Amino acid sequence: MIARSTLVFKGFPLSNNESISSTKQAVYIIGDGCAALSLAARADELPQHQMTIVHPDGAPESKDHIWGFWWIDGLDKAVKLARKKWHFWSITTLKGNVILSSEFHPYYALQRTKWERNCRQLAKNNGVSFVGQSKLIDAPQAQVLDSRPPVVPINQMFQYFIGWEIEASPGSFDAKKAILMDFRCDQSRGIHFIYILPFSSSNALVESTMFSQNRAPDTFFETAIESYLDQHCEICDFTVIRVEKGGIPLGRLPVSKCVNKGIGGNGEAIRPSSGYAFAFIQKQILATIQQAKSKKKSENTSCPLVITRPHKLVDLWMDEVFITVLKKRPEAAPELFLKMAKALNGDEFALFLSGDAGWWLRLKVVLAMPKIIFMKALVFLLTRKF
Numbered sequence: 517m518i519a520r521s522t523l524v525f526k527g528f529p530l531s532n533n534e535s536i537s538s539t540k541q542a543v544y545i546i547g548d549g550c551a552a553l554s555l556a557a558r559a560d561e562l563p564q565h566q567m568t569i570v571h572p573d574g575a576p577e578s579k580d581h582i583w584g585f586w587w588i589d590g591l592d593k594a595v596k597l598a599r600k601k602w603h604f605w606s607i608t609t610l611k612g613n614v615i616l617s618s619e620f621h622p623y624y625a626l627q628r629t630k631w632e633r634n635c636r637q638l639a640k641n642n643g644v645s646f647v648g649q650s651k652l653i654d655a656p657q658a659q660v661l662d663s664r665p666p667v668v669p670i671n672q673m674f675q676y677f678i679g680w681e682i683e684a685s686p687g688s689f690d691a692k693k694a695i696l697m698d699f700r701c702d703q704s705r706g707i708h709f710i711y712i713l714p715f716s717s718s719n720a721l722v723e724s725t726m727f728s729q730n731r732a733p734d735t736f737f738e739t740a741i742e743s744y745l746d747q748h749c750e751i752c753d754f755t756v757i758r759v760e761k762g763g764i765p766l767g768r769l770p771v772s773k774c775v776n777k778g779i780g781g782n783g784e785a786i787r788p789s790s791g792y793a794f795a796f797i798q799k800q801i802l803a804t805i806q807q808a809k810s811k812k813k814s815e816n817t818s819c820p821l822v823i824t825r826p827h828k829l830v831d832l833w834m835d836e837v838f839i840t841v842l843k844k845r846p847e848a849a850p851e852l853f854l855k856m857a858k859a860l861n862g863d864e865f866a867l868f869l870s871g872d873a874g875w876w877l878r879l880k881v882v883l884a885m886p887k888i889i890f891m892k893a894l895v896f897l898l899t900r901k902f
Protein backbone atom coordinates (compact mmCIF):
# COMPACT_ATOMS: atom_id res chain seq x y z
CA MET A 517 0.00 0.00 0.00
CA ILE A 518 1.15 3.56 -0.60
CA ALA A 519 2.38 5.12 2.64
CA ARG A 520 -0.03 7.61 4.13
CA SER A 521 0.39 9.79 7.18
CA THR A 522 -1.66 8.69 10.15
CA LEU A 523 -3.19 12.07 10.80
CA VAL A 524 -6.35 12.00 12.81
CA PHE A 525 -8.24 15.21 12.33
CA LYS A 526 -10.50 15.56 15.28
CA GLY A 527 -11.31 19.16 15.01
CA PHE A 528 -11.21 22.52 13.44
CA PRO A 529 -8.99 25.53 13.59
CA LEU A 530 -10.08 28.74 15.17
CA SER A 531 -7.90 31.27 13.47
CA ASN A 532 -7.87 35.07 13.79
CA ASN A 533 -10.24 34.85 16.77
CA GLU A 534 -12.92 33.57 14.42
CA SER A 535 -15.72 31.61 15.98
CA ILE A 536 -18.09 29.43 14.02
CA SER A 537 -21.76 30.08 14.29
CA SER A 538 -23.36 27.35 16.41
CA THR A 539 -26.14 26.96 13.84
CA LYS A 540 -23.70 26.04 11.07
CA GLN A 541 -22.09 22.65 10.51
CA ALA A 542 -18.31 23.02 10.43
CA VAL A 543 -16.73 21.12 7.51
CA TYR A 544 -12.95 20.68 7.23
CA ILE A 545 -11.50 19.40 3.97
CA ILE A 546 -8.00 17.98 4.12
CA GLY A 547 -6.20 18.83 0.89
CA ASP A 548 -6.55 21.75 -1.50
CA GLY A 549 -6.72 20.10 -4.91
CA CYS A 550 -9.49 19.67 -7.45
CA ALA A 551 -12.27 18.23 -5.27
CA ALA A 552 -11.63 20.41 -2.20
CA LEU A 553 -11.47 23.65 -4.16
CA SER A 554 -14.35 22.74 -6.49
CA LEU A 555 -16.57 22.18 -3.43
CA ALA A 556 -15.29 25.26 -1.57
CA ALA A 557 -15.96 27.44 -4.64
CA ARG A 558 -19.64 26.57 -4.25
CA ALA A 559 -19.83 27.41 -0.53
CA ASP A 560 -22.51 30.02 -1.29
CA GLU A 561 -24.83 27.13 -2.16
CA LEU A 562 -24.27 25.62 1.29
CA PRO A 563 -25.28 28.43 3.67
CA GLN A 564 -25.73 26.00 6.58
CA HIS A 565 -22.08 24.89 6.39
CA GLN A 566 -18.89 26.69 7.34
CA MET A 567 -16.03 25.32 5.24
CA THR A 568 -12.32 25.33 5.96
CA ILE A 569 -9.63 24.00 3.62
CA VAL A 570 -6.67 22.43 5.40
CA HIS A 571 -3.37 22.33 3.52
CA PRO A 572 -1.90 18.98 4.67
CA ASP A 573 1.65 18.54 5.94
CA GLY A 574 3.72 16.60 3.42
CA ALA A 575 1.65 17.76 0.44
CA PRO A 576 3.73 17.75 -2.74
CA GLU A 577 4.08 20.97 -4.70
CA SER A 578 1.03 21.41 -6.95
CA LYS A 579 1.95 21.02 -10.63
CA ASP A 580 0.00 22.32 -13.58
CA HIS A 581 -1.60 19.93 -16.08
CA ILE A 582 -4.55 19.67 -18.43
CA TRP A 583 -7.91 18.16 -17.50
CA GLY A 584 -9.67 16.68 -20.50
CA PHE A 585 -13.42 16.03 -20.40
CA TRP A 586 -16.49 15.97 -22.63
CA TRP A 587 -19.16 18.57 -22.07
CA ILE A 588 -22.07 17.18 -20.08
CA ASP A 589 -24.64 18.88 -17.83
CA GLY A 590 -23.05 20.60 -14.84
CA LEU A 591 -19.75 21.53 -16.51
CA ASP A 592 -20.69 24.99 -17.78
CA LYS A 593 -18.31 26.83 -15.43
CA ALA A 594 -15.40 24.59 -16.41
CA VAL A 595 -16.19 25.04 -20.08
CA LYS A 596 -16.06 28.84 -19.73
CA LEU A 597 -12.51 28.61 -18.37
CA ALA A 598 -11.36 25.93 -20.82
CA ARG A 599 -8.34 26.52 -23.03
CA LYS A 600 -9.72 24.79 -26.13
CA LYS A 601 -12.42 22.45 -27.37
CA TRP A 602 -12.48 19.90 -30.18
CA HIS A 603 -15.57 18.66 -32.00
CA PHE A 604 -13.52 15.84 -33.56
CA TRP A 605 -11.37 13.17 -31.95
CA SER A 606 -9.80 9.96 -33.26
CA ILE A 607 -8.84 6.47 -32.19
CA THR A 608 -6.20 4.75 -34.32
CA THR A 609 -4.59 1.31 -34.32
CA LEU A 610 -2.42 -0.54 -36.84
CA LYS A 611 -5.65 -2.00 -38.24
CA GLY A 612 -7.83 1.09 -38.56
CA ASN A 613 -8.77 4.63 -37.72
CA VAL A 614 -12.05 6.10 -36.47
CA ILE A 615 -12.80 9.82 -36.34
CA LEU A 616 -15.74 10.68 -34.12
CA SER A 617 -17.49 14.03 -34.08
CA SER A 618 -19.94 15.67 -31.76
CA GLU A 619 -21.75 18.96 -31.95
CA PHE A 620 -23.27 18.70 -28.47
CA HIS A 621 -20.53 17.01 -26.43
CA PRO A 622 -17.15 18.39 -27.55
CA TYR A 623 -13.95 17.44 -25.77
CA TYR A 624 -12.47 20.24 -23.64
CA ALA A 625 -9.03 20.95 -22.19
CA LEU A 626 -8.89 22.91 -18.96
CA GLN A 627 -5.68 24.08 -17.30
CA ARG A 628 -5.49 22.92 -13.67
CA THR A 629 -3.97 26.17 -12.37
CA LYS A 630 -6.69 28.26 -14.02
CA TRP A 631 -9.52 26.20 -12.50
CA GLU A 632 -7.97 26.05 -9.06
CA ARG A 633 -7.11 29.77 -8.98
CA ASN A 634 -10.70 30.59 -9.91
CA CYS A 635 -12.14 28.19 -7.31
CA ARG A 636 -9.83 29.52 -4.59
CA GLN A 637 -10.94 33.10 -5.26
CA LEU A 638 -14.64 32.14 -5.29
CA ALA A 639 -14.14 30.19 -2.06
CA LYS A 640 -12.51 33.16 -0.34
CA ASN A 641 -15.31 35.45 -1.57
CA ASN A 642 -17.78 32.95 -0.08
CA GLY A 643 -16.14 33.02 3.35
CA VAL A 644 -14.16 29.76 3.20
CA SER A 645 -11.03 29.77 5.43
CA PHE A 646 -7.66 28.35 4.33
CA VAL A 647 -5.38 27.07 7.08
CA GLY A 648 -2.33 24.91 7.65
CA GLN A 649 -2.54 21.63 9.52
CA SER A 650 -0.88 23.10 12.61
CA LYS A 651 -3.95 25.24 13.28
CA LEU A 652 -6.14 22.24 14.06
CA ILE A 653 -7.52 21.80 17.55
CA ASP A 654 -9.93 19.30 19.00
CA ALA A 655 -13.61 19.78 18.09
CA PRO A 656 -15.47 16.49 17.77
CA GLN A 657 -18.62 18.02 16.29
CA ALA A 658 -16.83 19.09 13.10
CA GLN A 659 -17.09 17.02 9.91
CA VAL A 660 -13.76 16.17 8.28
CA LEU A 661 -13.49 15.19 4.59
CA ASP A 662 -10.21 13.78 3.28
CA SER A 663 -9.28 14.66 -0.32
CA ARG A 664 -5.74 13.32 -0.20
CA PRO A 665 -5.06 10.59 -2.82
CA PRO A 666 -6.59 7.18 -2.15
CA VAL A 667 -4.61 4.31 -0.67
CA VAL A 668 -3.85 1.95 -3.57
CA PRO A 669 -3.06 -1.80 -3.30
CA ILE A 670 0.32 -2.91 -4.71
CA ASN A 671 -1.00 -4.77 -7.78
CA GLN A 672 -3.41 -2.08 -8.92
CA MET A 673 -3.38 -1.28 -12.63
CA PHE A 674 -2.50 2.37 -13.31
CA GLN A 675 -2.68 4.79 -16.17
CA TYR A 676 0.89 6.11 -16.28
CA PHE A 677 1.85 8.94 -18.57
CA ILE A 678 4.33 11.62 -19.51
CA GLY A 679 3.14 14.55 -21.60
CA TRP A 680 5.17 17.23 -23.34
CA GLU A 681 3.58 20.46 -24.41
CA ILE A 682 5.61 21.29 -27.48
CA GLU A 683 6.08 24.12 -29.90
CA ALA A 684 6.86 23.06 -33.48
CA SER A 685 6.63 24.76 -36.84
CA PRO A 686 3.20 26.01 -38.04
CA GLY A 687 1.23 23.33 -39.90
CA SER A 688 2.58 20.49 -37.74
CA PHE A 689 -0.80 19.56 -36.18
CA ASP A 690 -4.43 19.46 -37.25
CA ALA A 691 -5.79 21.85 -34.61
CA LYS A 692 -9.41 20.79 -35.27
CA LYS A 693 -8.98 17.18 -34.10
CA ALA A 694 -7.79 15.71 -30.81
CA ILE A 695 -6.04 12.34 -30.97
CA LEU A 696 -7.54 10.41 -28.08
CA MET A 697 -5.67 7.17 -28.60
CA ASP A 698 -3.14 6.19 -31.24
CA PHE A 699 -1.80 2.70 -30.59
CA ARG A 700 0.82 2.89 -33.37
CA CYS A 701 3.62 2.97 -30.81
CA ASP A 702 5.80 0.48 -28.89
CA GLN A 703 3.48 -2.18 -27.35
CA SER A 704 6.36 -4.28 -25.97
CA ARG A 705 5.78 -3.27 -22.34
CA GLY A 706 1.97 -3.43 -22.32
CA ILE A 707 -0.99 -1.28 -23.35
CA HIS A 708 0.45 1.92 -24.76
CA PHE A 709 -0.97 4.79 -26.81
CA ILE A 710 -0.23 8.39 -27.78
CA TYR A 711 -2.70 11.18 -26.82
CA ILE A 712 -2.45 14.55 -28.57
CA LEU A 713 -4.31 17.76 -27.78
CA PRO A 714 -3.38 20.26 -30.52
CA PHE A 715 -3.98 23.81 -29.22
CA SER A 716 -2.92 25.24 -32.58
CA SER A 717 -1.16 23.98 -35.69
CA SER A 718 2.21 24.52 -33.95
CA ASN A 719 1.42 23.92 -30.26
CA ALA A 720 0.20 20.65 -28.71
CA LEU A 721 0.24 18.46 -25.64
CA VAL A 722 1.70 15.11 -26.74
CA GLU A 723 1.38 12.34 -24.19
CA SER A 724 2.65 8.78 -24.06
CA THR A 725 0.25 6.76 -21.88
CA MET A 726 0.37 3.21 -20.56
CA PHE A 727 -2.21 1.07 -18.77
CA SER A 728 -0.05 -1.19 -16.67
CA GLN A 729 0.73 -2.56 -13.23
CA ASN A 730 4.39 -1.49 -13.40
CA ARG A 731 5.63 1.95 -14.34
CA ALA A 732 8.03 1.95 -17.30
CA PRO A 733 11.09 4.23 -16.96
CA ASP A 734 10.71 7.85 -18.10
CA THR A 735 12.92 7.18 -21.13
CA PHE A 736 10.32 4.73 -22.47
CA PHE A 737 7.62 7.43 -22.56
CA GLU A 738 10.02 10.09 -23.85
CA THR A 739 11.35 7.91 -26.66
CA ALA A 740 7.77 7.02 -27.61
CA ILE A 741 6.82 10.69 -27.93
CA GLU A 742 9.90 11.49 -30.03
CA SER A 743 9.41 8.46 -32.31
CA TYR A 744 5.71 9.21 -32.80
CA LEU A 745 6.36 12.85 -33.66
CA ASP A 746 9.03 11.80 -36.13
CA GLN A 747 7.16 8.89 -37.76
CA HIS A 748 3.56 10.11 -37.77
CA CYS A 749 3.77 13.91 -37.69
CA GLU A 750 7.12 14.42 -39.45
CA ILE A 751 8.27 16.63 -36.59
CA CYS A 752 11.95 16.36 -35.62
CA ASP A 753 12.54 19.91 -34.56
CA PHE A 754 10.49 21.08 -31.57
CA THR A 755 10.78 22.75 -28.16
CA VAL A 756 9.31 21.26 -24.99
CA ILE A 757 7.67 24.14 -23.13
CA ARG A 758 5.95 22.18 -20.33
CA VAL A 759 6.05 18.63 -18.95
CA GLU A 760 3.28 16.80 -17.13
CA LYS A 761 3.43 13.32 -15.71
CA GLY A 762 1.38 11.20 -13.42
CA GLY A 763 -0.24 7.92 -12.51
CA ILE A 764 -3.97 7.45 -12.01
CA PRO A 765 -5.28 4.19 -10.51
CA LEU A 766 -7.53 2.11 -12.76
CA GLY A 767 -10.00 -0.49 -11.52
CA ARG A 768 -12.02 -0.33 -8.34
CA LEU A 769 -10.15 0.57 -5.19
CA PRO A 770 -10.88 -0.97 -1.80
CA VAL A 771 -13.28 1.20 0.22
CA SER A 772 -11.23 3.45 2.51
CA LYS A 773 -11.09 2.32 6.14
CA CYS A 774 -10.08 5.83 7.18
CA VAL A 775 -12.24 7.47 9.89
CA ASN A 776 -12.71 10.53 7.72
CA LYS A 777 -14.99 10.36 4.66
CA GLY A 778 -13.14 10.60 1.34
CA ILE A 779 -13.98 13.06 -1.41
CA GLY A 780 -12.72 13.34 -5.02
CA GLY A 781 -10.25 10.64 -6.02
CA ASN A 782 -10.31 9.47 -2.41
CA GLY A 783 -14.11 9.32 -2.57
CA GLU A 784 -14.35 6.86 -5.49
CA ALA A 785 -14.68 9.64 -8.09
CA ILE A 786 -12.06 8.24 -10.49
CA ARG A 787 -13.72 6.28 -13.31
CA PRO A 788 -12.17 2.80 -12.95
CA SER A 789 -11.95 2.00 -16.68
CA SER A 790 -10.45 5.29 -17.88
CA GLY A 791 -8.89 7.27 -15.03
CA TYR A 792 -11.08 10.28 -15.92
CA ALA A 793 -12.04 12.08 -12.72
CA PHE A 794 -12.63 15.80 -13.30
CA ALA A 795 -16.20 15.53 -14.61
CA PHE A 796 -17.05 12.91 -11.97
CA ILE A 797 -15.73 15.11 -9.16
CA GLN A 798 -18.06 17.88 -10.35
CA LYS A 799 -20.97 15.39 -10.39
CA GLN A 800 -20.10 14.27 -6.86
CA ILE A 801 -20.09 17.86 -5.62
CA LEU A 802 -23.37 18.68 -7.34
CA ALA A 803 -25.00 15.65 -5.70
CA THR A 804 -23.66 16.75 -2.29
CA ILE A 805 -25.09 20.25 -2.72
CA GLN A 806 -28.44 18.96 -3.96
CA GLN A 807 -28.67 16.56 -1.03
CA ALA A 808 -27.85 19.34 1.48
CA LYS A 809 -30.46 21.62 -0.07
CA SER A 810 -33.20 18.99 0.06
CA LYS A 811 -32.30 18.11 3.67
CA LYS A 812 -32.35 21.75 4.70
CA LYS A 813 -35.82 22.24 3.25
CA SER A 814 -37.28 19.21 5.00
CA GLU A 815 -35.52 19.50 8.38
CA ASN A 816 -34.40 23.11 8.54
CA THR A 817 -31.24 22.14 10.42
CA SER A 818 -27.60 21.91 9.40
CA CYS A 819 -25.99 18.48 9.27
CA PRO A 820 -22.86 16.84 7.84
CA LEU A 821 -22.44 16.84 4.08
CA VAL A 822 -23.19 13.55 2.33
CA ILE A 823 -20.54 12.44 -0.18
CA THR A 824 -21.59 9.72 -2.59
CA ARG A 825 -19.86 7.78 -5.35
CA PRO A 826 -20.59 9.53 -8.68
CA HIS A 827 -20.78 6.30 -10.72
CA LYS A 828 -23.74 4.00 -11.27
CA LEU A 829 -23.29 0.45 -10.00
CA VAL A 830 -23.86 -1.02 -13.45
CA ASP A 831 -21.06 1.14 -14.88
CA LEU A 832 -18.69 0.04 -12.11
CA TRP A 833 -19.56 -3.55 -12.81
CA MET A 834 -18.97 -3.13 -16.58
CA ASP A 835 -15.68 -1.34 -15.82
CA GLU A 836 -14.56 -4.21 -13.63
CA VAL A 837 -15.13 -6.72 -16.43
CA PHE A 838 -13.34 -4.41 -18.90
CA ILE A 839 -10.30 -3.91 -16.63
CA THR A 840 -10.12 -7.68 -16.06
CA VAL A 841 -9.96 -8.17 -19.85
CA LEU A 842 -7.22 -5.53 -20.15
CA LYS A 843 -5.19 -7.20 -17.39
CA LYS A 844 -5.57 -10.71 -18.82
CA ARG A 845 -5.39 -9.84 -22.54
CA PRO A 846 -3.46 -6.54 -22.84
CA GLU A 847 -2.66 -7.28 -26.49
CA ALA A 848 -6.39 -7.05 -27.28
CA ALA A 849 -6.67 -3.43 -26.02
CA PRO A 850 -6.22 -1.61 -29.39
CA GLU A 851 -8.90 -3.80 -31.00
CA LEU A 852 -11.34 -3.25 -28.09
CA PHE A 853 -11.06 0.54 -28.16
CA LEU A 854 -11.33 0.61 -31.97
CA LYS A 855 -14.43 -1.63 -31.92
CA MET A 856 -16.06 0.62 -29.34
CA ALA A 857 -15.31 3.74 -31.39
CA LYS A 858 -16.69 2.07 -34.54
CA ALA A 859 -19.90 1.06 -32.79
CA LEU A 860 -20.77 4.48 -31.36
CA ASN A 861 -21.25 7.97 -32.71
CA GLY A 862 -19.43 10.90 -31.09
CA ASP A 863 -22.27 11.85 -28.73
CA GLU A 864 -22.69 8.25 -27.58
CA PHE A 865 -18.95 7.85 -27.05
CA ALA A 866 -18.81 11.05 -24.97
CA LEU A 867 -21.84 10.10 -22.88
CA PHE A 868 -20.59 6.57 -22.27
CA LEU A 869 -17.17 7.73 -21.06
CA SER A 870 -18.77 10.47 -18.97
CA GLY A 871 -21.00 8.01 -17.10
CA ASP A 872 -24.21 9.34 -18.70
CA ALA A 873 -25.07 6.24 -20.75
CA GLY A 874 -28.55 4.74 -20.78
CA TRP A 875 -29.33 1.03 -21.09
CA TRP A 876 -29.48 1.04 -24.91
CA LEU A 877 -26.05 2.68 -25.13
CA ARG A 878 -24.52 0.22 -22.64
CA LEU A 879 -25.97 -2.65 -24.68
CA LYS A 880 -24.43 -1.21 -27.86
CA VAL A 881 -21.01 -1.23 -26.18
CA VAL A 882 -21.47 -4.78 -24.89
CA LEU A 883 -22.55 -6.02 -28.33
CA ALA A 884 -19.49 -4.40 -29.95
CA MET A 885 -17.05 -6.30 -27.74
CA PRO A 886 -15.59 -9.73 -28.61
CA LYS A 887 -17.73 -12.22 -26.71
CA ILE A 888 -15.29 -14.96 -25.68
CA ILE A 889 -12.72 -12.91 -23.78
CA PHE A 890 -15.45 -10.94 -22.04
CA MET A 891 -17.28 -14.12 -21.05
CA LYS A 892 -13.99 -15.48 -19.67
CA ALA A 893 -13.44 -12.26 -17.69
CA LEU A 894 -16.96 -12.52 -16.32
CA VAL A 895 -16.41 -16.12 -15.28
CA PHE A 896 -13.10 -15.10 -13.68
CA LEU A 897 -14.78 -12.38 -11.66
CA LEU A 898 -17.44 -14.81 -10.52
CA THR A 899 -15.08 -17.72 -9.80
CA ARG A 900 -11.60 -16.07 -9.82
CA LYS A 901 -10.52 -18.39 -12.70
CA PHE A 902 -9.74 -17.11 -16.24
Ligand SMILES: Cc1cc2nc3c(=O)[nH]c(=O)nc-3n(C[C@H](O)[C@H](O)[C@H](O)COP(=O)(O)OP(=O)(O)OC[C@H]3O[C@@H](n4cnc5c(N)ncnc54)[C@H](O)[C@@H]3O)c2cc1C
Nearest residue numbers: 547548549550551574575583584664762780781792793794
Ligand atom coordinates in the same frame (compact mmCIF):
# COMPACT_ATOMS: atom_id res chain seq x y z
C1 LIG B 1 -1.08 14.87 -14.42
C2 LIG B 1 -2.53 14.46 -14.30
C3 LIG B 1 -3.38 14.58 -15.40
C4 LIG B 1 -4.72 14.23 -15.28
N1 LIG B 1 -5.54 14.40 -16.35
C5 LIG B 1 -6.85 14.17 -16.23
C6 LIG B 1 -7.74 14.43 -17.31
O1 LIG B 1 -7.32 14.82 -18.40
N2 LIG B 1 -9.08 14.25 -17.10
C7 LIG B 1 -9.57 13.81 -15.91
O2 LIG B 1 -10.80 13.68 -15.78
N3 LIG B 1 -8.75 13.50 -14.90
C8 LIG B 1 -7.42 13.67 -15.02
N4 LIG B 1 -6.59 13.40 -13.97
C9 LIG B 1 -7.15 12.71 -12.78
C10 LIG B 1 -7.90 13.62 -11.79
O3 LIG B 1 -8.73 14.53 -12.44
C11 LIG B 1 -6.98 14.40 -10.93
O4 LIG B 1 -6.13 13.52 -10.27
C12 LIG B 1 -7.75 15.26 -9.89
O5 LIG B 1 -6.87 16.26 -9.50
C13 LIG B 1 -8.23 14.52 -8.66
O6 LIG B 1 -8.74 15.47 -7.73
P1 LIG B 1 -8.62 15.26 -6.16
O7 LIG B 1 -9.12 16.47 -5.49
O8 LIG B 1 -9.18 13.96 -5.80
O9 LIG B 1 -7.04 15.12 -5.91
P2 LIG B 1 -5.94 16.25 -6.08
O10 LIG B 1 -6.40 17.34 -6.94
O11 LIG B 1 -4.70 15.54 -6.47
O12 LIG B 1 -5.76 16.81 -4.58
C14 LIG B 1 -5.18 15.99 -3.58
C15 LIG B 1 -4.77 16.83 -2.38
O13 LIG B 1 -3.99 15.98 -1.51
C16 LIG B 1 -2.71 16.55 -1.30
N5 LIG B 1 -1.72 15.47 -1.27
C17 LIG B 1 -1.32 14.70 -2.30
N6 LIG B 1 -0.39 13.83 -1.88
C18 LIG B 1 -0.21 14.06 -0.55
C19 LIG B 1 0.63 13.49 0.44
N7 LIG B 1 1.45 12.50 0.16
N8 LIG B 1 0.54 13.97 1.70
C20 LIG B 1 -0.29 14.97 2.00
N9 LIG B 1 -1.10 15.55 1.10
C21 LIG B 1 -1.06 15.10 -0.17
C22 LIG B 1 -2.47 17.48 -2.48
O14 LIG B 1 -1.57 18.51 -2.11
C23 LIG B 1 -3.87 18.01 -2.72
O15 LIG B 1 -4.11 19.07 -1.84
C24 LIG B 1 -5.23 13.72 -14.05
C25 LIG B 1 -4.35 13.57 -12.97
C26 LIG B 1 -3.02 13.93 -13.10
C27 LIG B 1 -2.13 13.76 -11.91
